[in-house]
Amino acid sequence: MTRAYLLRRLLAVLLVLAIVTFAVFAITTMLPGNAAIMILGEYATPEAVAALEKQLHLDQPWYAQYLSWVAGILHGDFGTSLRLSLPVTQVVGEAFVNSAMLGATALVAVTITAIPLGALAALKRGTGMDLGLGLFSYLGTALPEFVTATLLLVFFAAPQHGLFPAGGFVAPWEDLAGFGAHVVLPAATLGLVLMAHISRQVRSEMSEVLSSDYIRAARLKGLTEKRVIRRHALPNSLAPAIAVISLDIGYLLGGIIVVEEIFAWPGLGRLLIYALENRDLPVIQAVTLLLAAVYALSNLLSDIVIALLDPRVRYA
Amino acid sequence: MTLQTMTQDVIAAAEKPALSIINYSLSYKTANGLISALKNIDLTIPKGKTVGLVGESGSGKSSMAWSVMRYLPPNAVETGGAIRLAGEELLDHTPWQMADIRGKRMSMVFQDPSTSLNPTIRLGEQIAEVLMRHRGLTKAQAWAEAEVALARTGITRPKEMLQRFPHEASGGEKQRVVIATAFACEPELIIFDEPTTALDILTARQILDLFNQLRDETNVSALYISHDLGLVSRVVDEVSVLHKGVIVERGLVGEVFAKPSAPYTKQLIGAVPNPDRFIGVDAPAEPKTLIKLDGIGVHYGAPSKIQKMFWPEDAEKVGFWGAKDVNFEVRKGELLGVVGESGSGKSTIAKVLAGLQDFQGNLEIEGKTVTGRKAIDRAYRRRVQIVFQHPDASLNPRQKIGTIIARPLKLYGVVPREKIKARIAELLEMVRLPAEYADRYPHQLSGGEKQRVAIARAFAAEPELVICDEVTAALDVSVQAAVAELLVKLQKDTGAACVFITHDLNLIRQLAHRIAVMHHGKLVDFFDRPDARSEDRDPYTKALLDAVPVHTPVEAFEIA
Numbered sequence: 001m002t003r004a005y006l007l008r009r010l011l012a013v014l015l016v017l018a019i020v021t022f023a024v025f026a027i028t029t030m031l032p033g034n035a036a037i038m039i040l041g042e043y044a045t046p047e048a049v050a051a052l053e054k055q056l057h058l059d060q061p062w063y064a065q066y067l068s069w070v071a072g073i074l075h076g077d078f079g080t081s082l083r084l085s086l087p088v089t090q091v092v093g094e095a096f097v098n099s100a101m102l103g104a105t106a107l108v109a110v111t112i113t114a115i116p117l118g119a120l121a122a123l124k125r126g127t128g129m130d131l132g133l134g135l136f137s138y139l140g141t142a143l144p145e146f147v148t149a150t151l152l153l154v155f156f157a158a159p160q161h162g163l164f165p166a167g168g169f170v171a172p173w174e175d176l177a178g179f180g181a182h183v184v185l186p187a188a189t190l191g192l193v194l195m196a197h198i199s200r201q202v203r204s205e206m207s208e209v210l211s212s213d214y215i216r217a218a219r220l221k222g223l224t225e226k227r228v229i230r231r232h233a234l235p236n237s238l239a240p241a242i243a244v245i246s247l248d249i250g251y252l253l254g255g256i257i258v259v260e261e262i263f264a265w266p267g268l269g270r271l272l273i274y275a276l277e278n279r280d281l282p283v284i285q286a287v288t289l290l291l292a293a294v295y296a297l298s299n300l301l302s303d304i305v306i307a308l309l310d311p312r313v314r315y316a
Numbered sequence: 317m318t319l320q321t322m323t324q325d326v327i328a329a330a331e332k333p334a335l336s337i338i339n340y341s342l343s344y345k346t347a348n349g350l351i352s353a354l355k356n357i358d359l360t361i362p363k364g365k366t367v368g369l370v371g372e373s374g375s376g377k378s379s380m381a382w383s384v385m386r387y388l389p390p391n392a393v394e395t396g397g398a399i400r401l402a403g404e405e406l407l408d409h410t411p412w413q414m415a416d417i418r419g420k421r422m423s424m425v426f427q428d429p430s431t432s433l434n435p436t437i438r439l440g441e442q443i444a445e446v447l448m449r450h451r452g453l454t455k456a457q458a459w460a461e462a463e464v465a466l467a468r469t470g471i472t473r474p475k476e477m478l479q480r481f482p483h484e485a486s487g488g489e490k491q492r493v494v495i496a497t498a499f500a501c502e503p504e505l506i507i508f509d510e511p512t513t514a515l516d517i518l519t520a521r522q523i524l525d526l527f528n529q530l531r532d533e534t535n536v537s538a539l540y541i542s543h544d545l546g547l548v549s550r551v552v553d554e555v556s557v558l559h560k561g562v563i564v565e566r567g568l569v570g571e572v573f574a575k576p577s578a579p580y581t582k583q584l585i586g587a588v589p590n591p592d593r594f595i596g597v598d599a600p601a602e603p604k605t606l607i608k609l610d611g612i613g614v615h616y617g618a619p620s621k622i623q624k625m626f627w628p629e630d631a632e633k634v635g636f637w638g639a640k641d642v643n644f645e646v647r648k649g650e651l652l653g654v655v656g657e658s659g660s661g662k663s664t665i666a667k668v669l670a671g672l673q674d675f676q677g678n679l680e681i682e683g684k685t686v687t688g689r690k691a692i693d694r695a696y697r698r699r700v701q702i703v704f705q706h707p708d709a710s711l712n713p714r715q716k717i718g719t720i721i722a723r724p725l726k727l728y729g730v731v732p733r734e735k736i737k738a739r740i741a742e743l744l745e746m747v748r749l750p751a752e753y754a755d756r757y758p759h760q761l762s763g764g765e766k767q768r769v770a771i772a773r774a775f776a777a778e779p780e781l782v783i784c785d786e787v788t789a790a791l792d793v794s795v796q797a798a799v800a801e802l803l804v805k806l807q808k809d810t811g812a813a814c815v816f817i818t819h820d821l822n823l824i825r826q827l828a829h830r831i832a833v834m835h836h837g838k839l840v841d842f843f844d845r846p847d848a849r850s851e852d853r854d855p856y857t858k859a860l861l862d863a864v865p866v867h868t869p870v871e872a873f874e875i876a
Contacts, residue, residue, distance in 0.1 A: 219387065
């Protein structure tokens with residue numbers, strides 16, 4: 001991988017983030033209603049509203065507000081949460097760690113199950129197993145999270161047996177087993193949709209690779225089927241799957257909002273809904289920006305991994 | 317088993333032919349029932365000999381290769397016969413037994429090295445893995461052995477080549493890697509499936525020489541599959557001609573060439589272009605210039621205006637010159653051949669002339685100067701038409717043939733609307749297709765027929781210049797000859813000039829009045845047809861001409 005390629009991709013990410021800060025700011029300031037009145041309630045005195053507007057810099061022109069906000073971000077200061085009266089960095093930071101743990105669990109679980117399943121479907125193409133996996137995948141894609149979540153709750157968290165807790169959160173550094181029990185259902189909800197997506201991608205890519213000339217050549221060299229699949233077919237099928245996985249991180253960020261709300265998981269999703277309900281502008285801005293940054297960085301990561309897997313891309 | 321019987325077995329095996337195919341038949345199960353691919357094939361390759369299997373597309377020659385390698389698709393049905401490797405029946409072997417034989421006792425060299433090598437694995441590993449699998453070498457031993465194998469194929473710095481990925485090697489280098497892999501375990505039999513078809517003329521020549529050299533060194537037996545009877549005559553001892561799944565003729569290659577007995581073989585040999593037999597139209601009586609190319613250049617991936625502003629020194633270096641400073645003229649009514657290897661810029665020139673490519677320099681059409689692609693007007697486009705290499709790609713699969721040919725008629729108002737239908741029938745007749753074809757779709761036609769439709773479309777506009785970009789390259793030899801004759805006839809009838817772009821030097825010497833040779837985007841040589849062999853030709857032209865076998869039956873007979 002050339003340094004120029006990396007540099008170009010990194011610059012592109014920075015540009016995207018710069019545009020995102022502007023978009024986030026524009027959308028949040030354009031929200032209807034006066035934030036100060038929302039916060040103080042409709043019976044607030046005009047003096048109190050004016051004082052709060054001054055504190056929030058709402059009295060300044062938009063570009064001044066924007067610049068001071070960006071300057072703050074560059075110094076690591078996202079302001080203070082209006083509702084919680086805590087620094088935004090602290091509030092968002094805690095929620096981010098919780099969400100990341102949920103997202104990472106879902107992603108890792110999905111990756112290690114979906115890739116072999118997709119490869120298996122490709123190898124057994126046209127058989128009952130392929131059809132079964134396909135059907136399962138379509139169901140997974142077709143059902144929205146709140147349906148899968150409800151189904152999972154009914155089957156695995158029913159009070160009669162209470163296999164898993166129906167919601168809540170335990171930090172892994174306090175009680176690892178507790179964390180594990182709590183994370184299973186929300187991670188499974190997120191994972192089901194992704195699993196369908198990724199395994200289908202691996203399947204179609206793998207089928208294509210398996211019918212390529214170089215796989216035929218490898219077999220005609222007398223290589224063992226194990227080596228043909230593991231060394232020749234799988235790595236070449238993974239690059240597109242990895243691109244999909246990184247795009248799925250974007251989906252995950254959306255899915256997390258619903259799933260965290262259902263399972264009472266104190267992450268970014270719940271925080272965002274809370275902040276939106278309470279018009280907590282600095283928190284809304286920080287969370288949105290963070291989600292955008294995660295998305296952009298995961299795309300960058302996927303480009304790098306693809307380049308490592310496929311030597312032809314390195315020089316592109 | 318006693319020592320004596322074992323010795324007898326060894327002696328018996330030594331006497332047995334490397335490969336014997338006895339009364340072998342193969343069919344494919346399709347929606348329309350069983351389709352026969354090979355019928356009662358008998359073929360024997362004695363030890364140390366090379367047998368050629370020649371046939372056109374669909375003759376079943378590739379099926380034969382897959383049968384021998386025991387690598388048939390699931391819908392293949394073997395309906396009898398035997399395939400024996402040194403006397404050992406392969407049809408009885410399990411897939412696992414075959415995996416032990418493939419790559420070790422018999423191996424294969426494929427048509428296109430750029431698709432038969434795994435793009436993400438270093439070339440060294442792709443050779444070494446065979447040695448590790450079949451000879452139980454360690455990784456280090458296998459890589460060392462791979463270096464030796466590669467050195468044998470004439471690669472100058474094998475150690476460095478082992479570290480490269482396929483995309484970092486040229487076509488010839490990749491084919492050498494494939495050949496090194498095939499020879500790595502010193503197999504008894506190697507199947508060559510059109511190993512030079514995807515390569516350039518000069519590279520193909522080198523690969524053929526390499527094959528002959530390795531054959532002498534290793535005494536391997538080989539089955540050489542090709543569509544090109546002339547090429548096969550240079551590498552094989554015996555040849556079998558396959559037509560529609562049946563071997564119609566077999567014998568020593570010189571004899572088959574000199575005295576073909578089967579009508580199909582005669583037709584095949586007759587279709588091989590003979591450069592000494594000119595079949596083109598008479599040269600125009602007095603040379604009049606139709607189009608002049610004046611300093612034509614095409615810069616692919618040229619830096620943008622902004623890039624030029626910041627890095628003016630890169631303006632020349634960045635990107636790739638598809639053609640640079642090309643000057644020549646096309647005369648009225650002539651056939652001008654443009655030859656060169658892939659990447660030489662010959663198709664770039666075709667696209668410039670057809671107005672499909674931005675260019676620098678000027679085109680001059682009968683005194684009128686055109687300064688760039690955007691300056692090309694409708695009148696020019698009507699006067700200059702193009703026929704592409706692949707009719708599959710250039711004919712819209714969802715349109716009927718009639719619609720396709722009607723398009724230029726309507727676009728340029730060649731004939732009044734009510735006469736379009738009649739004109740389509742005339743045009744189809746001109747390219748020797750029945751008028752009913754107007755109601756068919758392209759997929760209902762054969763490759764040669766489709767190319768005729770593409771030619772009819774080009775001539776529909778009544779052009780003064782038709783550009784033929786490798787129009788015969790995708791066709792079988794016999795079809796190719798018919799298409800070339802058709803073009804000549806159309807030229808005779810319409811008086812249109814033709815720029816015929818090809819890599820086939822024998823074919824062009826049959827057709828063209830003048831020949832332009834391109835190399836790395838530059839025009840390196842330009843001469844009248846009779847001067848092709850004269851002393852003052854460019855060295856590159858000479859190399860190209862020397863690389864191509866000229867196979868008149870008499871000469872082939874002398875070789876034998």
